[in-house]
Amino acid sequence: MKNQSSIGLARNQSREPETEAAFSPGLEIDLAGIHFQNPVLTASGTFGYGQEFARLIDLNKLGGIVVKGISAEPMPGNPAPRIYETEAGMLNAIGLQNVGARKFLEEKLPFLRTLKARCLVNVFGYSTENYVRCVEILNEGEGIDAYELNISCPNTRCGGMVYGSDPKLTEEVVAASKRVSRCPLFVKLSPNVTDITVFARAAEAAGADGLTLVNTFVGMAIDVETHTPRISNVTGGLSGPAIKPVAVRMVYQVCRAVKIPVIGIGGIASAEDALEFVIAGARAVQVGTANFYAPETSIRVVEGLRAYCQHHRTHFSSLVGSLRLPEDQPPASIEY
Amino acid sequence: MKNQSSIGLARNQSREPETEAAFSPGLEIDLAGIHFQNPVLTASGTFGYGQEFARLIDLNKLGGIVVKGISAEPMPGNPAPRIYETEAGMLNAIGLQNVGARKFLEEKLPFLRTLKARCLVNVFGYSTENYVRCVEILNEGEGIDAYELNISCPNTRCGGMVYGSDPKLTEEVVAASKRVSRCPLFVKLSPNVTDITVFARAAEAAGADGLTLVNTFVGMAIDVETHTPRISNVTGGLSGPAIKPVAVRMVYQVCRAVKIPVIGIGGIASAEDALEFVIAGARAVQVGTANFYAPETSIRVVEGLRAYCQHHRTHFSSLVGSLRLPEDQPPASIEY
Amino acid sequence: MLDETVAVIENRPLTGGHFLLSLRSPHQAPLVRPGQFAMLRLPGHSDVLLRRPMSIYDVKLAHPQGSGKGKGNLPEIIQLLYKIVGRGTQLMAELRPGDQTEMLAPLGHGFFEEKYLEAARQADEVLHVAGGIGIAALLMPAKSLARAGIRQRLFFGARGVQELVGTEDFVPFVGETILSTEDGSCGTPGYITRPLEAHLENHRHQRFLLLACGPWAMLEATAEMACRHGCPCLVSMENRMGCGLGVCLGCSIRVRGEGHGSYERVCTEGPVFWAKHVMWERK
Amino acid sequence: MLDETVAVIENRPLTGGHFLLSLRSPHQAPLVRPGQFAMLRLPGHSDVLLRRPMSIYDVKLAHPQGSGKGKGNLPEIIQLLYKIVGRGTQLMAELRPGDQTEMLAPLGHGFFEEKYLEAARQADEVLHVAGGIGIAALLMPAKSLARAGIRQRLFFGARGVQELVGTEDFVPFVGETILSTEDGSCGTPGYITRPLEAHLENHRHQRFLLLACGPWAMLEATAEMACRHGCPCLVSMENRMGCGLGVCLGCSIRVRGEGHGSYERVCTEGPVFWAKHVMWERK
């Protein structure tokens, strides 16, 4: 992909390694009171329960792992086909298949607990009570560092209302979950809204300790020979490099609207991609779809961030939100 | 691009040409009382005023040409850089540079009038009065077949309100423009909204004769070496193959929500892409960004649609909205 | 399972848009068991973002036996037999010797978990049933069953004679090969399930194990037939795959389980399943 | 201007990541005028969606003069001189003889509209000022001015000696070549504007026409200097381009005009502008 040929990152290699190694890039960060050894996490639904990647990469080099969305009860998921490749992206409608909160605690958490990477559990439910119920079960586990509330999920079963696209519901579910939560709470926002800052502020007001954005964009693809949708659920979530520009824009907007930390996500496949989110204001990033086709991506991003900071003799923290605007430019005016 | 290797379209070539030529694909369509020789138009802002392509393709083979957005007064546009390439897409913030309605009538329309392709004029303004004023000037011209109201434009100068993201304003500007318009009025919707059907219905209620969707997605890209936005306007509109899945989904939703005809647009680069929009419910399509890198695209789409109809012995009209849903599937439930 | 950058040794065109791709992969090749698959990446193409799943057709020594140069006779080459059907396989066809590509392999359980082997040992004859490019999943099983001295027969159907690729590779391992083509250009005209049915009918006294790979409809028909004749049947399933690693859950298919049934991942619990375990009704 | 599928004849690597690409394009080559450019497409790569603008370095006969095989001596080959700076140029570097690519050419006005030629005829000497790969825009103008008997001198600056490509091609056409490098590896150390300034200072009595192509900062400095010395100056501008056809309005730059100034398209009104016409303050 184009970003791998980053001039800045490449130029780095011609410098003296000694001088650069001496400089501390300060990749260690604290978010919502949690300490991460670096700001690179793997995204929910794209990294399983971590163990699946143990044979491919050194999990102890990651900042954190966000596990697949967990619900109070196990869920079977949608019929096949569930995924479809699009230009520079993919659609998915997995249907929230997961082992359920109890089984997660028993079978998956013990392994995750042994890692240096922080463990964040992505949580979803069909109703506010359902979210609360899931958090309550998970509270019993040892070794969960934070929850990430996925409020960009099913709409049909809650009478067409989507938590992530109604600020009132957002506030309600975040407040209720926060009340019972034993650990810091991140809220993962949907990008399928007119003004994402409204939802960011609603989550902040309700007590969220941080925000993750973005989740996938609702899309669809059609097989023109059979006249059927490419995935059984008709619509699915678009992820991958295709969505990065919109995700960066939303992170930029939200970082100006709230005080709590923001984790940026959407199409990250290289350190340069990650830096776009950081310069836009994200304090950490998540790697999603890239884990599928290039499992070493998250490690490459960690190393690339380190090399960038060393090369530029910058502390990571001073990169956050370091976007320089053209002088007479109103921030984020939108014209075509 | 992947869609060029369409199996269905390729298979066609091995059939007897005679039998297929005998079948009429019925590409001629009527939309809002206007007759088009085929359902393929070129999109506003991507085809100049038509004449620029005269040396490259046969303009008389097009269904229609939508000219670059015209305002009552000429506009200079934004400082450079105005465009940036992203993965399978591009960002643009041209800043609505145009020659103004009067000069368009004098200098550009006379050529367009000589073509078999229908001439649609994309209109924008900074206020309802401004839209109305532009339509009034254009009304004086001979040879305009329809207007396409671009309501996905500037927000800053109207106090942060975007016509395309406030259903009340949508209704107001459409109703006012329709009142003065001498010819059918299409309304071009913004995809940067939570529920596009709300805006589709608002436009329909206000008297729109048809809808065009989608316009570009607001995105942004950052140069990580200079920490500056890649385009001077900070944010820009994302177009190209990357957005196609989201555009198809929106066309699908809107076609179920309104009775007026819908023109589908977003990332179309082949006949197969166009067919996705048609099967989702679009009665016609527009080719945008592809005109830049492959100027013959629109002609290829016309020919590909014809070949598809002949191969399948289908009338074009029976393809419109022909999506077959999985049996027990609620339409457009959205799950990840 | 390893993720490696592997080099193309040969990419031989066969008939009907099929190719045999040989990749040098000394670390992965020795790990391969019959029925496993690989995920191949075509880097630098963000319009072919995801890796493509391909059965491992065969593994080979770098130097033919007897040349004495093999590293303790461990295989070093992985072969994939594939057919151009879309953009990814088109790009595969453009690979030239010396090009590099990324491969995740070997993946999945394959045919020869202990429980499957047990069923093979109890059978009088193993019947391979291949539809089209499904043939690619069956050569390694045929080889290893032959090594175990088990009698085998190959039923192989395709659209036309151009698609009947690889048959000669099976000759040393299977007693008989029965071919069919839909266009009648070779063997029995029609689907391969007809000669298969005839064979099962004519040998009611024998115990068969069926190993099938091919299009869904063929697998469904084979599964149904196996059930009717009381034969155990293993199917190698295909489905779109996002990762091949068991994490995206994109490849899940419906299997029999409690309640409304449950899902299992083709890449991890499969690609080989007992035919009876699969819910064949497509929803 | 035509959109054609053209075949790669040669893609010769030069120093410093530069390449000289020769394309067979018998329809386009005869149309090219000095200073025009082409838009090159790398089809099949949706992550390099847009075409890349490249100056036309030279046009050549298919068969060198005297071989007697040329079609009435019309050029058939278009040459592009380029430098790898990102993904698109990287892909260009991977083109091999026989590969095909799509090219839109020739585009833009070039250096030799009548009004520009007039200025050249009135000058005692034309000074070419090239910064880095900007050199690519100047060979054809140098050739045609030489043919018109106009005295010329080349000022060519780059980062290092590796980037000073193509100088030998100018030898037959320019009286003298002055080189400079930022790292001092060849010629005067520092920017090329220093020896240029010295030349202007030392020849105050002469009338010059400047033709400049290179990075924005160099063009700005050259324009300012030309203005100070009262010399007419033509600059060949670069900007990101979406279409090269004048329709996307993506390449517009600020030029002097009524009111707050106005914009003109590099691809259509340019790429060559009078330096005085350009608004150099970057906003």
Ligand SMILES: Cc1cc2nc3c(=O)[nH]c(=O)nc-3n(C[C@H](O)[C@H](O)[C@H](O)COP(=O)(O)OP(=O)(O)OC[C@H]3O[C@@H](n4cnc5c(N)ncnc54)[C@H](O)[C@@H]3O)c2cc1C
């Ligand atoms: C476990 C497994 C083993 C396989 N082994 C082989 C093999 O040995 N040789 C071989 O030629 N093919 C094999 N396939 C199928 C192969 O993966 C697809 O043909 C390939 O991914 C298509 O890629 P494409 O980009 O060329 O096609 P695309 O442009 O992606 O699609 C073309 C058509 O193929 C269908 N398709 C795409 N991906 C898959 C998939 N994963 N499974 C089924 N259909 C698909 C699409 O729906 C579409 O109709 C195997 C698949 C699986 C799951």
Ligand SMILES: Cc1cc2nc3c(=O)[nH]c(=O)nc-3n(C[C@H](O)[C@H](O)[C@H](O)COP(=O)(O)OP(=O)(O)OC[C@H]3O[C@@H](n4cnc5c(N)ncnc54)[C@H](O)[C@@H]3O)c2cc1C
């Ligand atoms: C009229 C014109 C003539 C040109 N002639 C030549 C030539 O003869 N030889 C040559 O090597 N280059 C020439 N260029 C520049 C060339 O077009 C860019 O280097 C090329 O498009 C970069 O593509 P890429 O994919 O390799 O880089 P990208 O990955 O797209 O970008 C790499 C870097 O180059 C910058 N860049 C990208 N496109 C352009 C552009 N169009 N203009 C300026 N900077 C750009 C980007 O901002 C980025 O910093 C010319 C440009 C113009 C406008």
Ligand SMILES: Cc1cc2nc3c(=O)[nH]c(=O)nc-3n(C[C@H](O)[C@H](O)[C@H](O)COP(=O)(O)O)c2cc1C
């Ligand atoms: C197959 C798949 C499954 C996903 N499952 C979840 C999930 O369970 N919970 C969640 O919050 N996000 C889920 N996501 C969204 C990702 O975490 C991420 O927000 C999104 O894919 C955008 O990032 P990317 O472009 O880097 O993939 C899923 C994404 C994919 C592709």
Ligand SMILES: Cc1cc2nc3c(=O)[nH]c(=O)nc-3n(C[C@H](O)[C@H](O)[C@H](O)COP(=O)(O)O)c2cc1C
């Ligand atoms: C450079 C550029 C300029 C555009 N200008 C306009 C415009 O003036 N008015 C308008 O309604 N849409 C404009 N658009 C949007 C397109 O008409 C189209 O809606 C959008 O690009 C999505 O289609 P595509 O992906 O096929 O390009 C412009 C798009 C681009 C890329």
Ligand code: FES
């Ligand atoms: S392919 Fe991802 S879980 Fe099987």
Ligand code: FES
């Ligand atoms: S590049 Fe599109 S107008 Fe100049």
